[in-house]
Amino acid sequence: MNWQIQSGHIKAAPFILGAVFLAYFTSDAVLRQFVLYRAGTQSISLNTILEKLPAEIRDEVRRRILIAELKDKLLAASTDGEKISASIALAGAMSEKDLQEKYAEIIDKYPSAPESAPAFINYLMAPNTALRTISIPRYHQYIKQLHDPELFYAIDGGLNTLKGKKASSKELMTFMLPLLELKPTYREYQRLYVELSELAFQEGNQDVELKARQLEEACGKLSFYDKVLGPQQAKKAKK
Numbered sequence: 001m002n003w004q005i006q007s008g009h010i011k012a013a014p015f016i017l018g019a020v021f022l023a024y025f026t027s028d029a030v031l032r033q034f035v036l037y038r039a040g041t042q043s044i045s046l047n048t049i050l051e052k053l054p055a056e057i058r059d060e061v062r063r064r065i066l067i068a069e070l071k072d073k074l075l076a077a078s079t080d081g082e083k084i085s086a087s088i089a090l091a092g093a094m095s096e097k098d099l100q101e102k103y104a105e106i107i108d109k110y111p112s113a114p115e116s117a118p119a120f121i122n123y124l125m126a127p128n129t130a131l132r133t134i135s136i137p138r139y140h141q142y143i144k145q146l147h148d149p150e151l152f153y154a155i156d157g158g159l160n161t162l163k164g165k166k167a168s169s170k171e172l173m174t175f176m177l178p179l180l181e182l183k184p185t186y187r188e189y190q191r192l193y194v195e196l197s198e199l200a201f202q203e204g205n206q207d208v209e210l211k212a213r214q215l216e217e218a219c220g221k222l223s224f225y226d227k228v229l230g231p232q233q234a235k236k237a238k239k
Contacts, residue, residue, distance in 0.1 A: 067093050084115040104131040111142070114150040121157040125165055136175050143178065148185050149225060155179065155192060173199040173208065180211050190219035 070090040077083040084106055091102035103119035110116045120142050126133040134142075143154050155176070162172055176196045179189070193216035200209035 063093065080110060080113055081115040084110055084113055088115075088118060100131055107132050107134070112145050114146055116142075117146070117150060117154045117157065121154065121161050124158050124161045125167065125171075136171065139175070140178055151182075152186065152188055152192075152225075159192070159195070169199050169202045173203055173205070177208070179215070180208065182215075184215060184219050184222065186225040187219055187222045188225055189222075190216055193219060 067090065070086060070093055074083065074086040074090055077086045087102055088099070088106070091098040100122075103122045106113075106116050106119040107123065120134055120139060123130060123132040123134045124139055125136065139158055143151060143158075146154055155178070158175060159172065162175055167175070173196065176192065176199065179192055179196055182189075184190075184193075193212045197209050197212035197216060200206075200212055
């Protein structure tokens with residue numbers, strides 16, 4: 001059977017194309033059933049069909065299919081970490097409002113989980129009008145519970161957030177002070193110590209500057225994270 005959409009022509013089973021439009025107009029429950037089917041027995045791919053649809057319909061169908069897949073992934077999650085990651089991805093696919101609400105919920109429900117870092121990063125020094133606001137001392141409490149690589153990403157992500165919010169050099173230096181108590185494990189930390197030493201110089205804090213430069217030099221002798229991770233993963237795969 002021939003189907004004509006705009007100026008393009010494709011041949012496809014009526015069920016597939018009908019299901020695509022059904023996915024656009026119907027409930028998420030029916031859409032999830034369509035996602036499970038995935039046109040697996042048909043000779044034409046779902047992407048081929050979607051490319052022939054009007055842009056506004058194609059984008060919405062893709063978005064709803066993604067949401068349906070993420071809902072199934074969330075239902076299948078068995079650990080807190082999997083639930084947190086899946087719920088963040090799902091909320092982000094739905095709307096910015098949903099994502100902000102999910103971040104706030106995660107901070108309350110999973111205040112110690114490594115996977116909660118995106119929520120803490122998002123609300124770091126947020127205005128009082130936001131759903132949550134995480135102070136620098138509260139953020140420090142959170143990262144004390146983390147280990148690499150999550151620890152590095154939490155510090156790096158928090159630093160970038162503060163820069164985006166135009167935090168002062170004093171606030172940035174204060175945020176990075178926990179680095180002085182760490183024993184860095186990867187070369188990636190080097191640039192963080194460079195920034196800390198420069199901030200300490202700006203603030204006239206010679207003690208912090210000196211210690212940061214010493215740790216910066218120590219990082220130069222370390223391997224990059226991917227060089228360490230590769231052998232570790234290979235070792236696990238052999239077990």
